[in-house]
Amino acid sequence: MSIFSTPEQLKKIQRILYKYASLPFYNDSIPGAVMEGVIAHVRGGTVLNIYDFVDVIEQERGYGWQVKSTKSSTPVTWKRAKIPNSQQLILASREGTKGLENLGNAIIHFCNQHIRESFALYRLEQLGYSRLIVYPDRAIVYFEKQLCSKEQPDLFDPNNFSWRWASPKVTTKKEQLPALHGIHKLTNQKWWAWHGLGENQLHFSGEKNWWPSHNDPHAIRFNLPSAAEKLSIEEFLEILDRDDFSS
Secondary structure, eight states, X not given: OOSSOOHHHHHHHHHHHHHHHTSTTOOSOOOHHHHHHHHHHHHTOEEOOSSSSOOEEETTTTEEEEEEEEETTSOOEEEEOOOTTHHHHHHHHTTOHHHHHHHHHHHHHHHHXXXXXXXXHHTOSEEEEEEEEEOTTSEEXXXXXXXXXXXXXXXXXXXXXXXXXXXXXXXXXXXXXXXXXXXXXXXXXXXXXXXXXXXXXXXXXXXXXXXXOTTOTTEEEEEOXXXXXSOOHHHHHHHHTSTTOOO
């Protein structure tokens, strides 16, 4: 068995998701908790239901998966990144490049340490990424990616990023606090946005660089049912009312 699903397991994931989206209460998104349950069911794992880096584990083989499910336009949140000594680091970051670098390095260290803790706590050998992307036209992409191993647990290199504070955004209601942006040096793309002046959310827009090519063997693409193909509430209640449907 591999950290990656087999073609048969990928088909099973597709089948379950299609049926879930056929239910009358489906509303154009598949919650992360549902996706975690699907991965655990198909891979014979356990959903942790906590806020560690890893969401699902298969303890016997030492596999763990971070599971994400969002609409294609929704930014992925790494987690709330509460950086030690953040106030001092933020003040120093206002003074120049070195302070910015130190604050950015602390954020990357936080991400890598978050992963290391999961390796140690759950005695894992490999960590994978299970990702569902829902597009507005009912198109679905699900893919899997190997992230790191116990031997090489650090996912990000702080030397790959430069950092700068964004300009404050002014909305019709109030001025939003600026975020610290992490720029990937090789591509000059924004990969990170840390909202350390507010609720400490760390958004990972660089995740889009992990999205698969059309011939990726660890990805599947399909369409969810249209409105006409979904069960009506009456049909759904008929299923629940069947004598052979029991708890």
